[in-house]
Amino acid sequence: MSARTIVAVIAAVAAVFWLASAFWTYKDARRRIDDPWLISLAVALGLVPYVGPLVYMLFRPPEYLEDVRERELEIKAMEDRLSRRDLVCPVCRAEVDSRFLVCPICTTKLRQSCVNCRAPLEALWQVCPYCETPIEAPGSTVYSPPPWQSSGH
Numbered sequence: 001m002s003a004r005t006i007v008a009v010i011a012a013v014a015a016v017f018w019l020a021s022a023f024w025t026y027k028d029a030r031r032r033i034d035d036p037w038l039i040s041l042a043v044a045l046g047l048v049p050y051v052g053p054l055v056y057m058l059f060r061p062p063e064y065l066e067d068v069r070e071r072e073l074e075i076k077a078m079e080d081r082l083s084r085r086d087l088v089c090p091v092c093r094a095e096v097d098s099r100f101l102v103c104p105i106c107t108t109k110l111r112q113s114c115v116n117c118r119a120p121l122e123a124l125w126q127v128c129p130y131c132e133t134p135i136e137a138p139g140s141t142v143y144s145p146p147p148w149q150s151s152g153h
């Protein structure tokens with residue numbers, strides 16, 4: 001092998017490595033960056049021989065876009081579950097209508113009804129919006145301890 005061939009081989013290897021690192025930068029940037037303008041900026045940086053990809057690695061976003069999307073979906077699913085929570089029976093998990101007073105499956109009391117007009121009431125309401133009757137708090141009845149607890153006096 002002549003000296004010229006060796007130089008040509010080294011130059012070819014260097015060129016392949018340079019193109020591969022630039023291509024890797026492009027692929028990695030596409031997985032992490034949403035903005036096409038920023039992706040082209042990353043590719044331009046990746047085309048700087050050898051130093052470019054290293055600089056890109058220092059400044060690239062830490063997460064893949066699909067991970068971010070997955071996490072957002074998970075959060076959304078959790079929020080859906082939370083907002084649906086009062087539409088299932090807390091005891092038997094059966095789906096219940098927001099106007100049900102008791103669970104039709106296991107007869108658990110789901111909400112109070114107005115003493116005057118029998119309309120279903122929200123837990124936070126202080127007055128019946130349908131007939132203006134004030135609502136008694138469900139726990140307002142005075143708790144009387146069973147006799148075996150008050151015997152210490």
Ligand SMILES: [Zn+2]
Nearest residue numbers: 089092103106
């Ligand atoms: Zn139930």
Ligand SMILES: [Zn+2]
Nearest residue numbers: 114117128131
């Ligand atoms: Zn009412």
